[in-house]
Amino acid sequence: MKVVVDQDKCVGSGQCVLTADDIFDQSDEDGTVVLLDATPPAERLADVRQAVVMCPAMAITVEE
Numbered sequence: 603m604k605v606v607v608d609q610d611k612c613v614g615s616g617q618c619v620l621t622a623d624d625i626f627d628q629s630d631e632d633g634t635v636v637l638l639d640a641t642p643p644a645e646r647l648a649d650v651r652q653a654v655v656m657c658p659a660m661a662i663t664v665e666e
């Protein structure tokens with residue numbers, strides 16, 4: 603799987619971090635998303651999908 607985040611869309615809500623804090627973090631400066639792992643293992647797919655759904659800015663996409 604490949605995860606992509608769009609910094610320009612991100613509004614810093616932090617839902618992705620609450621869903622998968624091993625894959626997403628937030629910038630200390632402005633709270634926007636920091637992608638920790640762009641190619642997580644397949645067993646993390648459910649949580650990544652959840653982050654995609656939870657993100658209010660639709661800033662996360664995943665290619666399976």
Ligand code: SF4
Pocket residue numbers: 607611612613614615616617618619626628633634635656657658659660661662
């Ligand atoms: S859930 Fe979306 S808007 Fe919120 S920090 Fe993560 S990528 Fe940004």
